Amino acid sequence: MKQRTVLGVVGGRVGLIVSFGLLIGHTAMAQLLSKPSEAPAAEALPAGYVRIPTTRLLLLPPTGFGTAPGFAGLRRGNNAVQVYELPTTNYYTNAASFGPTKITARGGKVLTDNAVQVQGYPARLIWAEPQPARRSYQLAFGDSTFAVLLTTTPYAAADTATGAALRQALLSARYERGAAPDPFARLGFTLDDKASRFTFARQMGNQLIYTLDGGRAEPFGNEPVLTVIPMPFSSSMTAADVADDLITTLRQYGLTDYTVRRTATTHPHELESYEVEAYGKLRGQKVLIFQQVTVLRNTAIALEGIARDEYEANLAEFKKLTHSIQKK
Secondary structure (H helix, E strand, O other), X not given: OOOOOEEEEOOOOOOEEXXXXXXXXXXXXXXXXXXXXXXXXXXHOOOOOEEOOOOOEEEOOOXXXXXXXXXXXXXXXXXXXXXXXXXXXXXXXXXXXXXXXXHHHOOOEEEEEEEEEEOOEEEEEEEEEOOOOEEEEEEEEEXXXXXXXXXEOOEEOOOXXXXXXXXXXXXXOEEOOOOOOOOOOOOOEEOOHHHOOEEEEEEEOOEEEEEEOOOOOOOOOOOOEEEEEEEEOOOOOOHHHHHHHHHHHHHXXXXXXXXXXXXXXXXXXXXXXXXXXXXXXXXXXXXXXXEXXXXXXXXEEEEEEEEOOOHHHHHHHHHHHHOOOEEO
């Protein structure tokens, strides 16, 4: 299965969740928009822009916002913009899966859905109500060579000033072509992949993919895979909420017969973490799902392993890697 990255606003939670299959606009509409010229160099950009670590994106941050220490994006308190860059795919091939459907499926409402342009690239901006009295934005843009999605944490509907500032920040996005950024730059944690058979294979958007001996296994394929996802975390959330939301997303991609066999609070390297061991079915085949959610102040690191066979052996290797997590 071709890998994609799904990014969406979580209904009922103040946070952002990453899963598989990118939410980007209508294909036909996007293809009608003209292809832009090459992106300008960073030094030619207006004053005030910041480079988002681990990405090729630059943003003009709202007042009081700065680059986030634990994930790719901007943050001020519980308000955040998260950036997902997908250089191995493109805007048009992912267009069909971006739109109101994913939002309404989670119980949210779409307030506006507009075709726009960002830096001359075709783009789509969605303003939504993911939960009562909360608002959020999603912006997707790109061309035939790349795709980027920016999404905000839900903010109070009455706070129109914050809403306007977040919208302006998304529309200020600038994409820099060039060498791939260091996926570990500015992360607030480390993992020792020498401790496990699962070693770093590649970056996929905002996710780090670990596979057996660093091989080219695909998420949802036949080989076991462990995915590491840093994301914003607020005081209104718990680690269990993050784990539950990841399972909700897996259900959208065919997970059935989900049964939890064990949950626990652990403390690898004195970092409080929440673990879940569970079974389920993906594409009709039994799978083991292991999750560890570790919270570092206002960032949650969600580590999720999926294995289709050799459950106990793979579980032991998943834990060797996830338990190696340390704060930088």
